[in-house]
Amino acid sequence: MSATILYWAGGFALLCFSLGLGCAAIRLIRGPGAEDRVLALDTLYINGMLILLVLGLRFEAGLYFDVALLIALFGFVGSSALAKFLLRGEVIEP
Amino acid sequence: MEWILALAIGVLAGSGVWLLLRPRTFQFIMGLALLGYAVNLFIFAMGRLRVDAPPVIDPAWADPASYADPLPQALVLTAIVIGFATTALFLVVLLASRGMSDTDHVDGEEHRA
Amino acid sequence: MRFWLQHLPVLPVLIPLLTSALMLLTRDSQRRLRVILGAGALGLMALTALMLVRATQGIGAPRWPDDIGVYLLGNWPAPFGIVLVADRLSALMLGLTAVLGLCAWIYATARWDRAGSHFHPLFLLIMMGLNGAFLAGDLFNLFVFFEILLTASYGLMLHGSGKRRVGAALHYIAVNLIASFLLLVAIALIYGLTGTLNLADLAVRALALRGADRQLFDSAAAILGVAFLIKAAAWPLNFWLPNTYSEASAPVAALFAIMTKVGIYALLRIGSLLLPAGAPAAFGGAWMFPAGIATLAFGTLGMLASTQARRIAAYAIITSSGTLFAALGMPGATLTGPALYYLLSSVLALGALFLLLELTERSQSFGANMLAITQEAFENDDPDAADLSGQAVGVPLPATMAFLGLSFFACALLIIGLPPLSGFVAKFSLLSAALRTAEYGAPTVNVWLLVGAMLFSGVAGLIALGRCGVRLFWVPEDLHVPALRLNEAIPILVLLSACVLLTARAGSVMAYLEDTAWYLDQPDRYIEAVLGQDQHDFPAPAPGSGGPR
Amino acid sequence: MLLTLILAIPFAGSLCASLLPATARRAGAWLAGGSALTCLVLTLWLTPEIATSGIIKLRLPWIPTLGVDLTLRMDGYAWLFSVIISAMGALIALYAHYYLSAQDPVPRFFAFLLSFMGAMLGVVLAGNLIQLLVFWELTSLSSFMLIGYWHHRMDARRGARMALIVTGTGGFCLLASMLIIGHIVGSYDLDAVLAAATAIRGHRWYPILLVLLALGALTKSAQFPFHFWLPNAMAAPTPVSAYLHSATMVKAGVFLLARFWPIFSGTDWWTWIIGGAGLCSLLLGAYAATFQRDMKGVLAYSTISHLGLITLLLGMNSRLALVAAVFHIINHATFKASLFMAAGIVDHESGTRDLTRLSGLRTLMPLTATLAMVSAAAMAGVPLLNGFISKEMFFAETVFVTGHWASRWGLPLAAVVAGALSVAYSLRFILQVFFGPPATDLPRTPHDPPRMMLIPCAVLVLFCLAVGILPGLFLQPVLTMVMRALLGNNVPAYDLQVWHGLNLPLLMSLAAMIAGIGLYLGLRAHDRRVPGQVPLIYRLDGRQTFETLLEAIDAGSARLLSWLQTQRLQPQVFLLVLATGSVTLLPLLPGGWWPRVTLTTPAQWSFGLIWLAGGACALAAAYQAKYHRAASLMLAGAAGLATCLTFAWLSAPDLALTQLTVEVVTTVLILLGLRWLPPRIEEFPGPTPGTTRWRRRRDFLAAASTGALMAVLAYVMMTRPPAHDSIAAYFVQQAWPLGGGANVVNVILVDFRAFDTFGEITVLGVVALSVYALLRRFRPPAETIAAPLRHRGGMPATFEEPDLQAPLPDGTLRVPAVLVRLLLPVSTLISLYFLLRGHNLPGGGFIGGLIMATGIILQYMVGGILWVEARPLIRPQAWIALGLLVAGAAAMAVWWAGKPLLASHTLDLALPLVGTLHLSSALLFDVGVYMLVVGATILMIIALAHQSLRLHRKLVEAATPALTERGP
Amino acid sequence: MTDLPLWAAVPAALLLVLAGLVTLIGSLGLLRLRSFRERMHAPTMGMTMGTFCVALAATLIASLLQHRPIVHEWLICLFLFMTAPVTAILLMQSARRRQRGGPDTPAKAE
């Protein structure tokens, strides 16, 4: 019973997250501004991380946690590098 | 799942090849990146797909059938790293070429009409 | 000593790797130290190669069953772990690499090693890649060594920088990156079908493939073949080559003379192993001969059409590849022995030619543009980079022009295949072996095609190199004697002497190569040597007696 | 033994001569003359033995597997040639010593001359066909060098190259023919070949074999239609012309034809090819010789003609004709060489060889004139000289020709015409030079040369006389010996005599003589009008045709090449894609591989959605890559994320981790690069829209097909049951018991297949070094230099050096800096966490290293290069080195335990509190990987980032030129 | 999973559903909101509530299954919390610089 409930709830969450990922992808594709795209990429990463967490719950495997942790820690590096590039014209300044 | 992954590989490979056929160096490098994803997924797929069976073994239960094929994964790891390295190198060559030839055409010169 | 002998097959990989790592601990400016390290490493590699050649002949210290040395890395039994396999063919290629590498490196120490950073480590690493590729007994490991030698070659290709060189390198890298993808896809497919990566095991399992599996395997082999054909410069996949080879700095171009042969080696190695299962199309099968003839014709055409000496040399590389394809792919015949002889001779000669051409260009007044490129290489934005270009001028040696002229003459003879040097012996032995197939009732049209193509390429070489030589040595009125250093002259001399030695000892060399070819035709031995290998347990060196102090 | 000496001495002499200093003129001549004389003496020494036993043979093994040995074989025929070659060589050496001037590099001349002599001796002494070929080509090569001796002259270069190409090509044809002979006979040994005459003649390849052989011989002997190289070879110094191009080398062709006469002759093919070429050369050469203006030109064409005569004789399929041919070979060598020497003397003394300028030298150089007149008379076939006898024999042979009326009548007629022409040109040669009023406008005033220079010429003339008067005494025994060598016991009966009685040949001789004189007188007017122009055929200039042909080959091959290859990358990639696609499809065409029983995993909506997004992003990335690079980068990053999620979903956590970290680093790297890539603005008018559209459609098709192919292959493979007894099972079973790790992927990476990993980190290191090296010479596009300034909103064009002591940056980056710096210890900790647990759980050296590197990159991002580097930090290169060394040490450590490289070795340390500490060499190896990855990644990123710094400093420097001082 | 008591499964399931909904709404905001500055706010929902809920559910389930407190999911929240401003600050600055003198100027609090 518990397993069934959790299975369906997890499935629902996964669906929501992947739909969210889809929304972010649409924004990423449509733009219009570069900032919009960076934001969308950031969102993609968050949704991806959540998907991994839920997968970890479903499969009772701690391994997914590591990937999620890494996204939480470094998912922002790409988007902040992009943001800095947009802001300053170079990622690493003298 | 198989057909989804197959389609994904196809789309990635197609976009990658399209970009490799384009004349600008940056297009080429993006093509390399996309084709790289496709190839990595392809290698991975050669181990057949397994959901919820990571190759981290329970010492008491080392039945190969209950784990995903680890070997393609190891190969993909190598391929990812090598791909990263070559992308970096190509990027720098691209920059050097742009700086020296004043064009970002892959041939180092514009082919005018 | 015994201790080192046990590890003999892995030394050609380890020596350059560790030496280059040590070099990186020194600074670029500590050139002398790097040179000493490099000399030591290359000397050791040559020694190792020599010992391997002897060992695979059953002479000397390590006695291996069937004279095939199998080294189980990590002590994992084949086919599970990675193996290095030193058989006659590998040893031969290692020896060739060592000689060519040593010569190109000595040449580079005259001045080219100062035209950019990290020449020495990169050079050693490309040697490591080459050696590893020749020793690899595992498909994926072969790929890894291909990548090492390719990435190092990218670095060396770019060595010296300059617009034209970078432009050529861009194409070279682009094409080879795609080829690497092909290799990966093919290896993955092969693993997916057979469940193994070990070459010997693969040969066994390929026999068992039936129906759809076999079809898919053939597809995979075809992709693999294309990847190797790109590296081996088969037409029409070789358009990257002329620019690359003619723009690379001289020692690098000389070393590159063996790069295309790695692709041929791979085709030969895998082709011979897959032979019992029916060689796939590119591996000695249906396409190889026509591809070879086409490549040969293309290279010949290129030699005729080119005016610049380096481009002629580059097309000569293609011609040699074409000859080898055609010879190895000749239907109904085994020309492997003579083909290997041709390979040795052409690699040495082309290596010498690339070194020589740069020296020759120095004597030309119209070579000012070359000088400009070289100047550009030494141009220095970077305050840290040691600009030693001023020192890089040698002293005029006596009889410089005579030396250059005679060396060019010898190179030309070798490439054209005119007597008396080994180029002729190679050509003759190939053709005579090809004619022998007519005895077995094979269609003679292929024989005539090969004979015609090779003779025609000889004539074309005569025309092209004749013109080139006349222009280089006879035309200029104000030919000034170039400053030449001894370490530029000696490598050329060594390479050409090696060719002379090949000629003089043609009988024993040919016998050795025929034996090598015979072993290749008996993949069972290789397979048995690899798969029948027990895990090593070398006796530990007794304290105080075994290992070096 | 003596044979070896005969062959070795010239080459040894050549080597010695090449080592002589350029001024050693006398020594060179002595060396050459001495070598030649020694050879002559040695050959003569062997005469009795040849005469009695017939053949001397000596075999040295060379390539036994191919049936090629060095066989020295001297029979009567070879003996004859050896004598000619060495005797001539001695005379020429003497002559050349006086001929060459002080400016010429004389030792080089003699070195080439001696090597030629050796090669020629090698040809005649060869007992193995391949060996013969080797020396044959050597004669071409040394001839090339000798013709080009005065290479500052264009005619010398041209002539040399022409001769080389023609004779070299012929040599290749000869090689083919030798190969075929070897194939038919099964041996290259001359005796074996001679014994297999019937087999060869009867073989189905006989015609092609003959053609190839003829090509070899005719090119060498300058026979029609390959004769044109010989007149052009006259650019060589006259000793060379005398030696190579009249007496010896050009004789190699006819030597070969005569040598193989017993094998090949007797067929119609032989007659038509050899006889035809000979006849044409005979007439054409004589005709052209009659009109030459250059003394050496006359001699060159007459040589063609006389060689044609020999060839014709050989082609006549009669044994007596063979005798005549051999006899004429000897005669021609003597009189032609002496004529060349005389011409050389005239040239040397008067400064010109122009027949129209020379005149009346008889009085100025009487000795030379006398010698020249005698030899010319021999050439014209005047009785009592050797030329007469061989010509008589020729006439006699033509008379006895049977068969078709055209040949029955035509051949004697042709013989008479040729004879008449030879009389005419000989007469003209002598009369123009030595008779008439003394010339006044010569460059130098001629006089007889030193006596020693005349001696060689005189010796030859004496020989002409001796043979001409007493042929039986001097040459009959020799000729018999030669004929026995060639024909064995089938030597025909013949009689060498001056007077055979009044017969048809004598009448023909007379007719030719009278006609020749008449012709000379008749042509004087033409000669005065257009000197040197050959009527009717002057347009057929061999040299012109040859040069045009070569140019056509050059141009044609260039055009063909431009068709067959492209220098552009896109077509190359297209070809690659096309080739790969088609060869992949080829084995699949028969069908039957589409999966029937499929192995599937149930599809999940979310997974599909992820790839819907990922695929769309990939397509968009492809679409945007041209103009919106950053957007494309982000879109590709989204596809990368989808890939990462896929790996995680499908049970590959290690891959997901690696993909993620690599993704991050790649993004930063490409962004660093984008800073140096100015925005794309279409500035050039590209190809026409139509072309572009077509090309795009083609590329789209290629891309779509490739994608489809890969998708199909992937699907087919995924739904196929895995290979049974795959090696993967072993890894899963043994990872824990033998590898000591639960994470199989990591155990594979650091243990089972650690060697791959070793290689792969090497690749990373190599790339880092290459990137670093290339960037040291980086030259940025001009428009990118100030690009960041625009972003900062028009700040002044100079950069202030950042404050290295400031604890935090000012402005926007202040808060991020606080956070990111706090993150550094955290990310380091996490990198160590992933590194240390890798063996049992996802992670390992790669992932750890990339995490560490990312942490450091972040510091650079918020702190700036100078601020970060003002603090003691890593030296990336050293980390690369240490990584390799540590991994290597871990790999090699087990050597001391007697295990092969990379075998794992564990060390269990019993520690208080902790229990046992489990140290594994695999972990140490992974630490090496970690260090290298950190070093390489940082090196690449930093090398790129440093470009800004270099540029800033340059800008500052440019702004303040007074302060332009670089530190030491 | 089957060992999990129902009283824990139900709230965990609810948390998951909530996380999914909140995150979806947040992502939807990327599409529905009109300007970039408005859109800046939307994804934060997933980053906060979405992650909190999932982490809570995970902690609940894992702790009950393993009979000891399992808290490492909260590290994710911590890292997100620490790193979120970096991108946001840079991105907002970039957007502001691009629209300098654009529609909205700061309002002043009294």
Place this chain on the structure above:
Amino acid sequence: MKRLFRALPLACLLLILWLVLNDSLSADHLILGTAIALTLALLTPILRPVRARLSHPLTAMRLAGHVAADIARSNRDVGRIILRGRRADTRPGLLDIPLRIRDPHGLAALACIITFTPGTVWAGHDPVSNVLTLHVLDLSNPDGLTRMIQDRYERPLMEIFE
């Protein structure tokens, strides 16, 4: 010794992080974790010259509770705005808030809180006037927001960090 002492807080934090990551309290993890944490904490000041001084853990916990509650509430608000779409009558805009807090770590923490709360984004900070600019999704009550940030976040942060 002084260095070691100053490094202790960070080391503790890192040790906790290590133990949580490894999900274990075993002796070997404790020892290894302590070693790593101490090493890192001692090395960190090289690149992190500014050190945070923390005090008042109770205030910090109360602040955490406030933040959590605010995040939940803002999530609800923002969600509503998104779902309503065009119909939601919102006034997005920038808001300047004068600050008193100067400690960089305190400012950073404030930035984290603001960014982590849906509906508000850090849009700039003038170091001279110490004015914080925010972008707010619904600027219907600027004064309330200003007060909330000053009272509910800034003051406790000053207590903790200064």
